[in-house]
Amino acid sequence: MALAELEKLDRNEEGIARVLEILGERYGERLLTGLSVREQHAHSTSYIPAQLPDGVFAPNNVEEVQDVVRLCAEHRVPVIPFGTGSSLEGHVNAPAGGISLDLMNMNRIIAVNAEDLDCTVEPGVTREDLNHYLRDTGLFFPIDPGANASLGGMASTRASGTNAVRYGTMRDNVVNVQAVMPDGRLITTARRARKTSAGYDLTRLMVGSEGTLGIITAMTLKLYGIPQAVSGGVCSFPDVESACQAVIMTIQMGVPVARIEFVNGLAMKAINAYSDLDYPEGPCLFLEFHGTDAGVKEQAETFGEIAEEFGGGPFQWTSVAEERTKLWKARHNAYWACVALRPGAQGLSTDVCVPISRLAECIVETEADIAESGLIATVIGHVGDGNFHVLVLMDMNDPKEIEQAEAFVARLNRRALSMDGTCTGEHGIGQGKMRFLEEELGDAVDVMRAVKEAIDPHNIMNPGKIIGARRT
Incomplete structure (x- = not known):
């Protein structure tokens, strides 16, 4: 998405002021409004410009999450969930301001059920923390996106990584989630049974929803035996x-x-x-x-x-x-390592995924495109499932370079779509790939929009991500 195309959302100044006032009265210094902490909570590894929240609050338990969400719902104020800030498509930006809900204090490992090969954790547990905790059980959690991301963030963005070819992605390894919905209700999407035919698959709906439908406050994950x-x-x-x-x-x-x-x-x-x-x-x-x-x-x-x-x-x-x-x-x-190829440059990291029968063709054409564009960019991929990443190194002070890089990313996404692939294998949509989602799925995005509007009618849950305003 071109920098100038970030969707502009209206701010509810009166509601934001009231929410900040009430949270300050209830939680005192735990509500943070300083510039540096707000900048930190709009920061990610994306090149997309930061859009700051108005306040940052780190709940210690699910009851505090419900309290904040109910208050924000009452005053029509956005809530933006935050984990480790390692996302790549502007997921933690606050285009309409609001409250950044930092979930890293909710980092308990609630239960490990070794016989059932699963565990239940809060969203602030990181994948490295979990595997460190599990090391004496003979079990491990295999999803490895590279960064030591929070498991709540990994579920929200449907993360995968280097082990996906054998163990699948977060979609395949989340048994259920507990989530606070936009009206403050707490739901659990399923029990711990490994299979169910009970109603709509709300677990899969929440996994990959990028915080736009609710706030994940716990989840049950599949575990695997450490190989001999x-x-x-x-x-x-x-x-x-x-x-x-x-x-x-x-x-x-x-x-x-x-x-x-x-x-x-x-x-x-x-x-x-x-x-x-x-x-x-x-x-x-x-x-x-x-x-x-x-x-x-x-x-x-x-x-x-x-x-x-x-x-x-x-x-x-x-x-x-x-x-x-x-x-x-x-x-x-x-x-x-790749960023170090061009000191002072910033990396624009993007990914696509194609059927593996088209993988060589897609990578070869992409490398030719890079060379023809005069860009410095590397290609690395989880090629067992057709997913690869391109890191474009660019001078953020050079508008022409930014324009060239964004044009290249657009061509890359459309190249993948022309090969019956997807504009993102694992980074998610966020703000950066919204227009490509429309190109990829067409009218299906209107169905997503209808789901969003039904669950979150006041658009307080991480607004301006995945789907934009209704098309006219």
């Missing part, structure tokens, strides 16, 4: 097509790969420099396999044979934990 053995490594390829064909063959042969990540040549150069590695600086795949000692060895060897068939390799793999940790730490630091 893990192997992983890096394999280089002569070109993008060869790497993508190896991915397709691996998936089609049923090799139970846990992670399979594509990194293009420029990104590999950045990763090597940033993490002091010496991998080949061409298209590479990072892989990981989970299973038994014999199983992960067999899987790694099978992939090595596939890679060789497409001119790749040798596949350098290891089952030594320290070496694998170094490898994946380098992958997770790829954002900062």
Whole structure:
């Protein structure tokens, strides 16, 4: 979305003033209105300009969430949920002002049901906190978007990450959510049973709703046994097509790969420099396999044979934990590694997802587009499910560069749509991709809008995200 196209929403000045007054009377210094803290709560890793809330409140429990939401509903004041601020499409902006509800104090792990392979947590628990807590149980939570995001934020944006090819996304791993609705009611969308035919699937409706329908205050998540053995490594390829064909063959042969990540040549150069590695600086795949000692060895060897068939390799793999940790730490630091390619620049991070049969074509055309545009940009992808990210490095003081970058992103989104893909595999819509959602789903967006208006008739829940004003 071009910077000038951010939707303008009217502010309810009288209502905001009254809500701030009442919250100040009820909670005193816990209501924060200083400029720096309001700037922090409109900040994310997006390049989209910050739109500040009028106040920030960090509830300690669900009753305080209900209290704030009821007050805001009474006075028609927006409520914007905030986790760690790692979102990428302007999700935490406050285009109409209002109250930023910082949920990071709600960070209890309520229950771990080891026999049922699930746990119930509050939204402020981060994925790293949860796995640290679980490490002595033999269980883990696999969704890994890279950033140490809050689980509430991950559910709200339907996050996924490097393990999605084997374990799925948040959509597949949230059993139920507890949520405060726009009128202050507290609902639970399902019980803990692994399957149900009881009514509308409200869990799936809330997961990915980006705070526009309610505030998630707890959720039950699926857990998995920590694999007996893990192997992983890096394999280089002569070109993008060869790497993508190896991915397709691996998936089609049923090799139970846990992670399979594509990194293009420029990104590999950045990763090597940033993490002091010496991998080949061409298209590479990072892989990981989970299973038994014999199983992960067999899987790694099978992939090595596939890679060789497409001119790749040798596949350098290891089952030594320290070496694998170094490898994946380098992958997770790829954002900062790529930003370092152009000191002083800011990164515009975007993602698309296409059927894997179109993946090579889409990446090749995207790299050609980058070169023709004269942009500096890297390509990294969770290619096992056709999802890849582009990080464009641009000078935010140069309007021409910003215009070029935004035009490139528009072409990238439309390229993915032309291949029967989606404008976002995991970043979400937020503010940044609203117009592309319209192009992707057409009249279905009107159905989403009807759901939003029915549940949140006064548009107080994270307004100006996912769907804009009704089309005329």
